[in-house]
Amino acid sequence: MDTARTMTARALARAMLAGPHDVDGLAARMAVCLQARPPWLARLAQAMARVPGEVWRRLDVQTLGERVLADDGFAEAWAGDARPQARHWLLRPPEDLPPAPAGLERPHWPTVGALARGLGLTPAGLWRLTLPADWQRRRPLAQQHYRQQLVPKRGDGAGWRLLEVPEPHLRAVQRRLLTQLLDGLPPHPAAFGFAPGRSVVQHAAQHAGQGRVLRFDLSDFFATVCASRVHALFRALGYSTAVACALTALGTTAAPEAWLRGEPRLAWPQRQRLRDPHLPQGAPTSPALANLCAFGLDARLTGLAEAFGARYSRYADDLVISGPATLPVHALSAWVAAIAADEGFVINPRKTRALGAGQRQSVCGIVVNARPNLPRDEFDRLKAVLHRCVIDGPSTQNRDDHADWRGHLQGRVAWTAQLNAARAQKLKKLLDRIDWAR
DSSP states (O other), X not given: OOHHHHHHHHXXXXXXXXXXXXXXXXXXXXXXXXXXXXXXXXXXXXXXXXXXXXXXXXXXXXXXXXXXXXXXXXXXXXXXXXXXXXXXXXXXXXXXXXXXXXXXOOOOOOXXXXXXXXXXXXXXXXXXXXXXXXXXXXXXXXXXXXXXXXXXXXXXXXXXXXXXXXXXXXXXHHXXXXXXXXXXXXXXXXXXXXXXXXOHHHHHHTTTTOSEEEEEEBTTTTTTSBHHHHHHHHHHTTOOHHHHHHHHHHHXXXXXXXXXXXXXXXXXXXXHHHHSOBOOBTBTTXXXXXXXXXXXXXXXXXXXXXXXXXXXXXETTEEEEEEOTTOOHXXXXXXXXXXXXXXXXXXXXXXXEEEETTSOOEETTEEOSSSSBOOHHHXXXXXXXXXXXXXHOGGGGOTTOOXXXXXXXXXXXXXXXXXXXXXXXHHXXXXXXXXXXX
């Protein structure tokens, strides 16, 4: 495409976006931009005025410029001798921030400067934290904003999970972003992980007493949420392209090339995903961003489950659909995989399970055959540990060298109490008999 033609179209787009969305205003500002009023300009203004307001508020210069390029009158003008030429550049006022969709509240950050001030940063400080990912990932490891740590996934041969932990200066900024913006954006009602007021017990309770429970697992949940999806989220909230780019850079990262080259344990597909900007597992903003980016997935799977007379919920990367024993397992599994792929996620087929009422139906380690309950073998093991602590002393049972062994046992008893109060009472009596001075 001719560069001059594209730049002129974008100049007209900037002029139109710099004021009210009405025919006269659009035409007047474009006339100022061109220092002329050709016949096709009025027709272009009329066409743009017919764009619905909700759509108009989300147009940026590039997208609106593409609409100008596609206009027949503008194209004909460039085919003749009197080609339009931008004489003045009109800019949208920096304080002009469109209203948030669906009545949501969000901080007033119309410019990158306002974003920096809102997060307690100088413009230079924000710039250093939002360098282009392709540039940042090639810098020396000492200049990276994240520390990489591989931890084995559960199960033999399950592979490795990459924890990308932000440095303290970036973590502090991400926590402010979480508090000021992300905590105020509700995830889909079917999402129970990382959502205030929702818990894994509530997630499991959705599927108690069902004839069939289908479990699915998303592979590399955080790494599959790419930067473009995060950017689209911030643009949908009404932020400008520049502000959305800065917010995206604060919440995503790309694994450093120097680290990837020296790490042979990662599988090739995982390595390629990590090279692209993605949500880092370990950043305080990632769980909330992942939930928001999975809103479409949750909405579609909720509708799918309802179509089969079933129910759906998600806890992080754990998807569960439950319903009558007649649920068509193979058809539902195929639909879930197809919808997940269409939404940018990947189902791990090795972890897909179909559990009937005659089997132990568990959701995130919670038995749900009749009601949410602790697995009997887990209760028995904990009871045996507490009993030996009473008999032989607590230090003899701390085989995993927990730093706070007493707090660890108290937490496990408290967890049992959420699922089975009667069993928890028995464990509590044993816990109270332990002599912690031994």
